[in-house]
Amino acid sequence: MDNNAAGRTADKTKANIYDVAALAGVSYATVSRYLNGHPNVSKSTAARIDAAVAKTNYIPSASAQSLARQRSHIVALIIHGESEAVTRDPNIMTIMATANKRIAQEGWQMVTVMADGDTGVNNITRMIASGFADGYILFTLEKGDPILAAFDKRQIPAVISGTGFKDNVPCPSVDVDNTSAMSDLIRHVLHPDPDHRRIHPAYISGPLNMPGAPERLTAFINTVTEELHPNYNLPISYNDDWLRETGAAAVRRWHDSGVLDGVDAIVCANDTLAAGAVEELHRLGRHVPEDIAVSGFDNSSAxxxxxxxxxxxDQHMEMRGEVLADIVIKKINGIDSPRTVMLPTELVVRQSA
Amino acid sequence: MDNNAAGRTADKTKANIYDVAALAGVSYATVSRYLNGHPNVSKSTAARIDAAVAKTNYIPSASAQSLARQRSHIVALIIHGESEAVTRDPNIMTIMATANKRIAQEGWQMVTVMADGDTGVNNITRMIASGFADGYILFTLEKGDPILAAFDKRQIPAVISGTGFKDNVPCPSVDVDNTSAMSDLIRHVLHPDPDHRRIHPAYISGPLNMPGAPERLTAFINTVTEELHPNYNLPISYNDDWLRETGAAAVRRWHDSGVLDGVDAIVCANDTLAAGAVEELHRLGRHVPEDIAVSGFDNSSAxxxxxxxxxxxDQHMEMRGEVLADIVIKKINGIDSPRTVMLPTELVVRQSA
Structure with a gap:
């Protein structure tokens, strides 16, 4: 009734909270907080929102308001992986800090919970069921993570940071295109400049049950086959972790077995494996990149x-934290995102290849 | 009355929850959970606790029980520091993962909140006031952290991970003795073996408003003065951060000004500064440790x-996470810890000094 009284506002163009936010020049989350009586909205912002509400004839729906008032205003970041692996993953802190910053900007609080082992998963699943947070960001080191089922059943706002999930998950995921990024990198390693070719590449893989690892391995095999048509078995080291010492051990085994003598490039599934490989080659008296080139993946501190x-x-992990935060906050506010958001990657050429 | 009925149990030896736990061979937290109707206590454990309660005539106090039943069973780890600094601190993930594991073992859930800037501090202070968690672990990169006041006023179970706080805080802190650890390290750098002396040390400091930094600098000045009675100004580089590039820049400045020619050892306030120094010395064609020795502090991945x-x-950060978790869980259960818990440190001799 009030709405009809607005006269010039036809039903199909009825103003929504985003129209108010755009007109007031603030975020939708700020409008939502103000209209729901949340503190921490400045007087000048409040005045702009009041003016925008009046101008757009925006009427918040009672059910949306009631929903909003039940909110905890908490977004939980769930980190799922064994302590050891989590501690050594250089990307987690970056995602945590940047997502936290973005969520704080929206006036929400991010809390991080770590699930380490089965008990951890059960606890987290119970917390999700109890409505601990309004939305969830899942950073997982496991493919087919059982925590995903908790989101599936309950239509809870959630987003996944993980590589290689594609659309087989019950919520949006933020990813990079591992296949094309690794292929571009390998083409650079094989032809760093017009006068220079490398023709005997080897590969050090990460654990194939972890997101990203199978895509990067497949990209190696496919790209090398396309470019070189090799008539020999490509040396590939399969590993259970991403550790520096694992990269070093792979190189040492190739050295001991004589395989290393036939290799002019080592493509690694990430930077920590590559750092171990570079250090071991140095210990063995091989020059990088003159004797053997080495490449990584991640652009982490390693x-x-x-x-x-x-x-x-470079996978732009800072950007990933922000995009994850944006998606989950939008979803809490009823706005869907594409199922898979692919972030750009960037080839970073340094001295090792 | 019930208690008197036990006859042989005099008031001063009245059994407490720890007696029950010891007799049942389980943790006090398990006893507490069972007696307060929390799930996840196995049948055999329950039977052992029942037997121990009967044998000790333990009577839980009604007020303690009522308190226990209001518990969230959440311990919050608060990380306070600018995103940039937090992302690059190699100790934070270790403390987070090990404290999380320990708290999960006790059947509790740890959640981590990051306070980045003033808004972050206000949000966290409000969360503490609202009783968000039963206890708090504070990891701060600031001396005189304003969050401490929130614990002070409300007698909330809390523990601080930070170096250099000593007893000037309203709750227990877990620390290492920076002064004696740095002094031992410097004595090693100056006399690595009986036939070898280094007599011209320089120092690269971290930010002096951050925990640990002033103690390490003072230890450098005092130890060097004691050992060498130097009759010249010690080269000291004062810095605003702990970054690798900052350590490199300090070395480059000393090189450009000619100071480096008179230096045979560079003591650094932490490992990332030291890693930058080692790399810059390499770029300048100086051999480490033959021309110039370099030392760090932390035993981090750097x-x-x-x-x-x-x-x-080595500051044993894994141990720190566990000890922090133990202290806060004990405090929640009414058991005080010493004001300052000093963890052992260990000199780790590698090749740089």
Whole structure:
């Protein structure tokens, strides 16, 4: 009734909270907080929102308001992985800090919970069921994570940071295109400049049950086959973790078995494996990149921790934290995102390849 | 009355929850959970606790029980620092993962909240006031952290991970003795073996408003003065952060001004500064440790990221996470800890000094 009284506002163009936010020049979350009596909205902002509400004839729906008032205003970041692996993953802190900053900007609080082992998963599943937070960001080191089922059943606002999930998950995921990024990197390693070719590449893989690892391995095999048509078995080291010492051990085994003598490039599934490989090659008296080139993936701090520094792919983890935060906050406010958001990657050429 | 009926149990030896736990062979937290009707206590454990309660004539106080039943069973880890600094601190993830594991073992849930800037501090202070968690672990990169006041006023179970706080805080702190650890390290750098002396040390400091930094600098000045009675100004680089590039820049400035020619050892306030120093010395064609020795502090991943690897002090951050968790859980259960718990440190001799 009030709405009809507005006269010039036809039903199909009825103003929504985003129209109010745009007109007031503030975020929708700020409008939502103000209209729901949440503190921390400045007087000048409040006045702009009041003016925008009046101008657009915006009427908040009672049910949306009631829903909003039940909110905890908490977004939970769930980190799922064994302590050891989590501690050594250089991307987690970056995502945590940047997502936290973005969520705080929206006036919400992010809390992080870590699930380590089965008990951890059960606890987290119970917390999700109890409505602990309004929305969830899942960072997982496992494919087919059982925590996903908790989101599926309850239509809870959630987003996944993980590589290689594609659309087989009950909520949006933020990802990079591992296949094309790794292929571009390998083409650079094989032809760093017009006068220079490398023709005997080897590969050090990460654990294939972890997101990203199978895509990167497949990209290696496919790209090398396309470019070189090799008539021999490509040396590939399969591993259970991403540790520096694992990269070093792979190189040492190839050295001991004589395989290393036939190799002029080592493509690694991430930067920590690559850093271990560079260090071991140095110990063995091989020059990087002159004797053997090495590449990584991630552009983490490990890539700049060696001499020479490592040629790699930047996954823009800072951007990922922000995008994850944006998606879950939008979803809480009823706005859907694309199922898979692919972030750009960037080839970072340093000295190692 | 019931208690008197036990006859042989005099008032001063009245059994408490720890007697029950010891007799049942389980943790006090398990006893507490069982007696307060919390799930996840196995049948055999329950039977053992029942037997122990009967044998000790333990009577839980009604007020303690009522308190226990209001518990959230959440311990919050508060990380306070600018995003940039937090992302690059190699100790935070270790404390987070090990404290999380310990708290999960006790059947509780740890959640981590990050306070980045003033808004963050206000939000966290409000969360503490609202009783968000039963206890708090504070990891702060600031001396005189304003969050401490929130614990002070309300007698909330809390513990601080920070170096250099000593007893000037309203709750227990877990610390290492920076002064004696740094002094031991410097004595090693100056006399690595009976036939070898280094007599011209320089120092690269971290930000002096951050925990640990002033103690380490003072230890440098005092130890060097004691050992060498130097009759010249010690080269000291004062810095606003702990970054690798900051350590490199300090070395480059000393090189450009000619100071480096008179230096045979560079003591750094932590490993990332030391890693930058090692890399810059390498770029300048100086050999480490033959021309100039370099030492770090922390035994973080940065210490093994250079060639040569860095001689440093291990602060046992894994142990710190566990001890922090133990203290806060005990405090929630009414058991006080010493005001300052000093963890052991260990000199780790590698190749750089």
């Amino acid at each position: 890539a700049t921790s060696t001499m020479p520094q490592i040629t790699t792919v | 210490a093994t990221s250079t060639m040569p690897q860095i001689t440093t002090v």
